[in-house]
Amino acid sequence: MAETLIKIDKSELLAKVKELQAKGNRLVQIACTLADEFEITYSFDKDLALTNLRVMVSKAEPSIPSITDIYLCAFGYENELQDLFGLTVPGMKLNFNGNFYMTAIKTPFNTGAKKQEAR
Amino acid sequence: MGSFGIFKMVTGWAFQKPATRLYPFVKREPYANTRGSIEIDIQKCTFCTLCQKKCPTEAIVVKKPEKIWEIDRLRCISCAACVDVCPKKCLSMLTSYSPSVTSRTIDSFTQEQPKSPSEATVAAE
Amino acid sequence: MAQRTIIPFGPQHPVLPEPIHLDLVMEDETVVEAVPSIGFIHRGLEKLAETKDFQEMTYVAERICGICSFIHGQGYCQAVEDLMNIAVPQRAKFLRVIWGEMSRIHSHLLWLGLAADAFGFESLFMHSWRVREALLDIIEETTGGRVIFGSCKVGGVRRNIENEKLKTITIELKKIEKMSREITNVFEKDGSVKRRLSGIGVLSKDEAYALGAVGPTLRGSGNASDTRKRGYAVYGELSFEPMVETAGDCFARCMVRVREIYQSFDLIYQAIGKIPDTEIDVKVVGNPPAGSETFMRLEQPRGEVVYYLKGSGTKFLQRFRVRTPTFANIAPLVVALKGCQLADVPNIVLTIDPCISCTER
Numbered sequence: 001m002a003e004t005l006i007k008i009d010k011s012e013l014l015a016k017v018k019e020l021q022a023k024g025n026r027l028v029q030i031a032c033t034l035a036d037e038f039e040i041t042y043s044f045d046k047d048l049a050l051t052n053l054r055v056m057v058s059k060a061e062p063s064i065p066s067i068t069d070i071y072l073c074a075f076g077y078e079n080e081l082q083d084l085f086g087l088t089v090p091g092m093k094l095n096f097n098g099n100f101y102m103t104a105i106k107t108p109f110n111t112g113a114k115k116q117e118a119r
Numbered sequence: 120m121g122s123f124g125i126f127k128m129v130t131g132w133a134f135q136k137p138a139t140r141l142y143p144f145v146k147r148e149p150y151a152n153t154r155g156s157i158e159i160d161i162q163k164c165t166f167c168t169l170c171q172k173k174c175p176t177e178a179i180v181v182k183k184p185e186k187i188w189e190i191d192r193l194r195c196i197s198c199a200a201c202v203d204v205c206p207k208k209c210l211s212m213l214t215s216y217s218p219s220v221t222s223r224t225i226d227s228f229t230q231e232q233p234k235s236p237s238e239a240t241v242a243a244e
Numbered sequence: 245m246a247q248r249t250i251i252p253f254g255p256q257h258p259v260l261p262e263p264i265h266l267d268l269v270m271e272d273e274t275v276v277e278a279v280p281s282i283g284f285i286h287r288g289l290e291k292l293a294e295t296k297d298f299q300e301m302t303y304v305a306e307r308i309c310g311i312c313s314f315i316h317g318q319g320y321c322q323a324v325e326d327l328m329n330i331a332v333p334q335r336a337k338f339l340r341v342i343w344g345e346m347s348r349i350h351s352h353l354l355w356l357g358l359a360a361d362a363f364g365f366e367s368l369f370m371h372s373w374r375v376r377e378a379l380l381d382i383i384e385e386t387t388g389g390r391v392i393f394g395s396c397k398v399g400g401v402r403r404n405i406e407n408e409k410l411k412t413i414t415i416e417l418k419k420i421e422k423m424s425r426e427i428t429n430v431f432e433k434d435g436s437v438k439r440r441l442s443g444i445g446v447l448s449k450d451e452a453y454a455l456g457a458v459g460p461t462l463r464g465s466g467n468a469s470d471t472r473k474r475g476y477a478v479y480g481e482l483s484f485e486p487m488v489e490t491a492g493d494c495f496a497r498c499m500v501r502v503r504e505i506y507q508s509f510d511l512i513y514q515a516i517g518k519i520p521d522t523e524i525d526v527k528v529v530g531n532p533p534a535g536s537e538t539f540m541r542l543e544q545p546r547g548e549v550v551y552y553l554k555g556s557g558t559k560f561l562q563r564f565r566v567r568t569p570t571f572a573n574i575a576p577l578v579v580a581l582k583g584c585q586l587a588d589v590p591n592i593v594l595t596i597d598p599c600i601s602c603t604e605r
Contacts, residue, residue: 003539027456029567031552043539043550048474050539073456073575094279101604102283108291125430129367138374150381152403154388175300198303198394203402212388 005052010064013042013055017067020044020051027067030077032085034109040064040081057087066092076100086110149214154197156217159188161228163209170201170210186230192217246271251586255284259362259590261311262600268581268589275589278581280574286604293564298324298532299398301564308566309602310391311354312544314347316566316602317396322476323540323551324398327532336400337477338519343387343395344477345508345515350379351545352501352508353424355597356431359498362590363440368430375423382413382420400525410516421509428502441495445580445592448492457576458569459547460504461596464497466490471543482514494595501597504545531559544569546597568602 008016025044033039038057043050057064064081066089067074078089079100086107089095098106105111132138140147149155166183178194179201181187195217202210249270255263265281292304305320306313318340325332357372380390386405387393395401405413431437447457452465462469463486470486472479487503489496532555540551547569556562573596580592 026453028548028572029550029552029565031563031565031567033554033563035562041552048469048471050541052539071454071456073572076571076574096281100283101286103286103288108288125365125368125371125434128371128426128430138377150385150388152386152388153384154394173300175296175303196303196307196392197389199388199402200300200303 003050003052005054007054007056010055010057013053014065014067014070016053017042017070020053021070025051027071027073030074030081032081032087034085038062038085038087042067062086063088063090066090068093083107084109151214153214154199155213155215156192156197157190157195157201158211158213159190159228160209160211161188161230163207164188164230165207167206169204169206173200173204175200180225186232187227188230189225189227191223191225192220193223248276253589253593257590259358259594260598260600261358262598264593264598264600264603266581266589266593268586270586273586275581275584275586278578280578282574282600282604284604285601287601289605290564290566293561295560297559298561299528301561302397303394305566306392306394306396308568308605309599311351311599312347312546312602313391314343314393314395315542315544315549317393318344318477319540319542319549319551319566320553321396321398322542323538323553324532326538326540327536327553327555328528328530330399330526330528332400333523333526334478334520335404335522336524338515339401339405339524340396341477341479341482341515342405342512342519343383343393345512346379346383347393348508348545349505350376350383352505353379353427355501355545355594356427356498359591359594360431360437362594363437365437368427372427375420375427378416378420378423382416386413397525399528400523402525404524407519407521410519414513414516417509417512421506424505428505431498431502438495441493441498441591442491443493443495444584444588445494445595446492447576447580449490451579452492452576455576455579456572457547458572459544459597460497460500461547461573461576463487464489464500465492471541471548474541476540476542478515478518481518482511484511494591497595531555531557532561533557546570546599546602547573566602566605568599568605570596570599570603573598574603 025046028043028045031041040055040057042053064087066078075092075094078092079096081087082089082098083101166181168181171179171181176194176196178191180189199212202212251268251270253266253268254260255265263284267279268275269277289304289308293301302317302320306317308316353372353376357369360368384390387395387403395403447465449466452462453467466488468486468488484507487500487507489499534555534557536555538553542549549569550567552565553561554563577596584592
């Protein structure tokens with residue numbers, strides 16, 4: 001039932017993910033929060049123990065390599081990163097190019113406005 | 120049971136009362152806890168606007184100067200947050216749902232104000 | 245080489261409870277590839293966390309989905325309580341478990357009805373939903389709403405169920421359990437159901453695990469993984485084991501859900517036997533602290549749901565993210581559809597229990 005968080009750099013992402021797959025983990029989710037930088041968290045689970053990898057991506061270069069070669073199920077989460085936040089994910093299998101959610105406003109979480117006005 | 124296992128259950132129902140009700144001739148009685156629609160006792164209201172702040176869908180609008188309390192029935196989700204927070208307990212949850220409408224209208228309740236002293240004395244005489 | 249055609253499935257289809265679109269690439273009657281396409285019901289609920297304070301967000305979280313609504317509300321409240329270190333009273337935890345298991349039974353009975361409708365067995369569909377109506381009456385009596393319970397709040401639950409009421413509920417639940425036995429006997433033993441569901445949509449044990457499947461999709465292929473074993477709420481004090489089948493086809497997943505119905509009845513009786521007499525809520529003061537974050541994982545009827553919340557020090561959360569089980573099951577669905585016949589496509593799509601409004605929030 002342990003939960004660990006490891007901060008890594010963008011360049012070591014693929015190596016770390018392959019290592020976790022070799023140990024028998026499954027991909028749980030990929031989440032993203034936008035403050036001054038993009039903070040992307042990859043969560044993996046084995047026998048109810050959660051391991052999280054955190055990658056910080058700056059707004060100047062909004063791109064992150066795809067892990068669909070290792071875990072095919074990541075295509076849903078990476079399409080969501082493209083649609084809602086405007087990140088580019090090169091090398092993705094089943095890439096919908098921003099049309100996964102078909103929102104009326106493109107990249108609603110990253111419009112540059114300070115805070116959305118309440119109705 | 121073989122290949123027609125549901126046969127016994129289906130034929131058994133031919134001899135029982137139907138499971139459905141003959142609505143609208145027989146109406147369903149709601150339970151005591153059912154969250155239907157909101158009712159206000161407008162004379163007790165002090166227009167503190169706490170219900171407006173707590174409403175998650177902004178269905179309630181309170182106009183303090185004119186002493187008017189309004190609710191948009193189509194926006195209300197019957198969550199009873201306003202009932203829980205009202206300090207004067209003038210809001211309550213009825214067990215009947217609000218009726219179907221053909222256009223969006225707002226239900227408005229105005230508090231009656233006591234008459235001024237000169238009118239009261241004229242009425243008494 | 246046989247000629248390939250593309251047949252669109254959805255978004256409007258009689259078997260689908262919610263809209264999803266699949267482009268099926270066919271060679272004669274066999275599906276070669278399936279390309280999913282969602283986005284018909286995206287409501288942007290995660291972004292509402294920026295403008296609604298964290299206590300009002302409970303109502304939004306409950307309304308992410310109509311079928312699995314209670315456990316969404318419970319998950320959100322548990323995540324906020326984890327951020328703010330609030331200790332929930334024991335009676336509230338037991339009541340949440342009782343309502344959560346009732347929610348699971350009603351969801352599985354609904355699914356059994358839809359699965360019967362998908363292969364044309366309409367009378368079984370109607371009888372399953374008739375049994376579910378009796379359960380919804382108990383839920384309305386205790387919470388006020390048939391589908392949206394409105395019972396969870398940050399710090400506990402909003403309504404109590406008195407001990408006298410729990411005794412009458414136990415008697416009624418035993419009647420409902422007996423009625424469900426009639427229905428599930430047909431699913432287990434009827435020859436036409438078995439012939440329609442066996443051997444299609446097969447996922448092997450390693451395939452299901454590697455593709456990220458969750459819930460009955462994962463347990464139907466031989467993996468014993470149930471998030472309730474983490475011991476959240478009071479599941480640590482109740483005794484149960486994950487229900488596992490090894491065949492990996494649609495019939496195995498159907499049997500997992502049937503067995504989970506009876507497991508849920510048993511868990512409710514255990515919880516009613518152990519429930520203590522304490523408060524049902526605590527007062528909540530302050531806001532989620534800045535820089536705090538939590539991963540709260542629960543078991544919904546469809547699988548594992550993950551709530552990722554980040555506090556910001558104000559009454560608005562910085563991030564509210566839900567990873568719902570159907571989102572994780574889309575990849576196994578796409579793989580399971582390869583090589584099946586066109587007439588089996590509705591059965592395979594329903595076997596993952598698609599709840600698309602959860603997927604798209």
